[in-house]
Amino acid sequence: VTDALSRPAALARGVGWLPSGLRGELLQGEPMSRHTTWRVGGPVERFYRPADRLDLSRFLAAVPESEPLYWCGFGSNLLVRDGGLRGTVICLHPGLVAIDIRATEGRIVVDAGAPCARVARLASRAGLVGAEFLAGVPGTIGGALTMNAGAHGGETWSLVAAVETIDRSGRIHQRAACQYHAGYRSVVGPPDEWFVGAVLRLASGDARAATGRLRDLLARRAASQPIGRPSCGSVFRNPPGAHAAALIESAGLKGQRLGGAEVSVKHANFIINADGGSANDIEALIQLVQRRVLEVHGVALEPECRIIGVADSAQQGGPIP
Numbered sequence: 571v572t573d574a575l576s577r578p579a580a581l582a583r584g585v586g587w588l589p590s591g592l593r594g595e596l597l598q599g600e601p602m603s604r605h606t607t608w609r610v611g612g613p614v615e616r617f618y619r620p621a622d623r624l625d626l627s628r629f630l631a632a633v634p635e636s637e638p639l640y641w642c643g644f645g646s647n648l649l650v651r652d653g654g655l656r657g658t659v660i661c662l663h664p665g666l667v668a669i670d671i672r673a674t675e676g677r678i679v680v681d682a683g684a685p686c687a688r689v690a691r692l693a694s695r696a697g698l699v700g701a702e703f704l705a706g707v708p709g710t711i712g713g714a715l716t717m718n719a720g721a722h723g724g725e726t727w728s729l730v731a732a733v734e735t736i737d738r739s740g741r742i743h744q745r746a747a748c749q750y751h752a753g754y755r756s757v758v759g760p761p762d763e764w765f766v767g768a769v770l771r772l773a774s775g776d777a778r779a780a781t782g783r784l785r786d787l788l789a790r791r792a793a794s795q796p797i798g799r800p801s802c803g804s805v806f807r808n809p810p811g812a813h814a815a816a817l818i819e820s821a822g823l824k825g826q827r828l829g830g831a832e833v834s835v836k837h838a839n840f841i842i843n844a845d846g847g848s849a850n851d852i853e854a855l856i857q858l859v860q861r862r863v864l865e866v867h868g869v870a871l872e873p874e875c876r877i878i879g880v881a882d883s884a885q886q887g888g889p890i891p
């Protein structure tokens with residue numbers, strides 16, 4: 571983590587409330603396209619990467635009530651509109667990324683900025699089984715906890731024993747998993763807190779079998795999903811008893827283009843940024859898919875990805891509101 575806050579430029583543009591001696595990185599006017607897997611998104615006023623928990627606590631204790639805060643991991647489930655965001659985006663990678671594998675206890679103590687794929691690999695190599703599905707989730711543990719990320723029958727919250735959270739005043743809380751209600755790609759728990767770490771509980775098993783399973787799951791993904799193209803994974807939630815991909819495909823939308831955005835021909839629930847598309851292209855294509863699936867099947871698809879920010883600030887005639 572670079573010590574950007576010690577550079578006068580970081581402090582110069584009117585961020586008077588920053589406490590001195592912060593050790594993380596603060597970027598101003600940072601394009602969110604650099605922090606989302608769709609590679610789109612306008613600028614955020616401030617993008618902050620704390621060096622560690624203490625740095626984050628000090629930042630939060632100083633941040634005024636009026637400053638909008640948003641958290642992101644790898645932006646692998648985020649559509650940030652082209653006009654960007656007001657306030658500060660906080661990202662725990664690469665400051666909080668420790669992964670402590672306690673194989674004999676059947677536990678992993680992990681920071682929320684750690685990549686899911688790394689947790690899955692280290693767990694299976696250590697003979698802890700059940701987290702293999704996380705290998706294909708290209709986000710952080712914080713994002714996986716928020717989204718209750720899941721795949722191939724596994725779900726993040728089925729592994730969680732406890733979490734560590736932080737509130738807006740910078741206070742850390744230890745919470746048991748039973749304080750949260752996890753559902754399909756969602757979780758509800760104590761309000762106004764964000765994840766800084768978790769304790770995962772896994773069963774002991776055979777390391778070779780677990781790593782083999784992990785490789786199989788990745789191979790299945792590579793065969794069925796447009797891995798390597800800019801996307802956010804599945805765009806829509808599966809409606810009860812149906813598959814969004816099948817509804818989209820049978821509505822004749824595979825390969826549908828709008829600007830630089832395209833409904834993947836490999837997996838109809840993926841929209842890829844095929845050709846320098848904007849967030850506006852992607853959002854317009856999301857809406858087109860919703861309209862067409864409603865007309866053809868009478869089913870209202872709901873986005874799984876989180877859509878944030880404002881449309882083009884130029885269109886709105888001014889700076890980020």
Ligand SMILES: Cc1cc2nc3c(=O)[nH]c(=O)nc-3n(C[C@H](O)[C@H](O)[C@H](O)COP(=O)(O)OP(=O)(O)OC[C@H]3O[C@@H](n4cnc5c(N)ncnc54)[C@H](O)[C@@H]3O)c2cc1C
Nearest residue numbers: 643644645646647709710712713714719720721765802803
């Ligand atoms: C190719 C591809 C394949 C995918 N496959 C899957 C899959 O199989 N299963 C699946 O469930 N998802 C999948 N996804 C979607 C995505 O990877 C997951 O939703 C992931 O959990 C998001 O993690 P992230 O760290 O990138 O979070 P982000 O996209 O950065 O953020 C997602 C949400 O989490 C919040 N958040 C992030 N960090 C924190 C924190 N520390 N505290 C509180 N809130 C936080 C953000 O505010 C936001 O609301 C896929 C995406 C891609 C691109």
